[in-house]
Amino acid sequence: MGIDQLITPNTFGFIAAALTTIAFIPQVIKTWKSKKADDVSIVMLLMFITGLLFWIIYAIETNAFPVLIANIITFTLNVTILILKLIYGKRPTTAG
Numbered sequence: 495m496g497i498d499q500l501i502t503p504n505t506f507g508f509i510a511a512a513l514t515t516i517a518f519i520p521q522v523i524k525t526w527k528s529k530k531a532d533d534v535s536i537v538m539l540l541m542f543i544t545g546l547l548f549w550i551i552y553a554i555e556t557n558a559f560p561v562l563i564a565n566i567i568t569f570t571l572n573v574t575i576l577i578l579k580l581i582y583g584k585r586p587t588t589a590g
Contacts, residue, residue, distance in 0.1 A: 511564030
């Protein structure tokens with residue numbers, strides 16, 4: 495098996511998928527630990543999640559497996575961030 499058999503378009507797709515998906519993990523961890531999501535834009539999240547849904551549909555229709563897996567995971571991470579934002583955004587602030 496030569497290097498040309500290992501480096502296929504799907505190889506690049508999986509690498510791109512891994513990097514762009516992993517990029518959201520620090521935000522999930524930060525939001526979870528700090529229990530604050532003030533710095534996360536709800537409009538951006540909603541637009542991004544909608545875009546991810548379209549990527550998922552595209553990937554299903556074109557049988558683009560790396561795109562499908564990456565966007566399902568990224569969708570899950572971003573919905574988690576959205577849920578945390580909604581939960582932590584409802585907390586009353588204390589004057590002091």
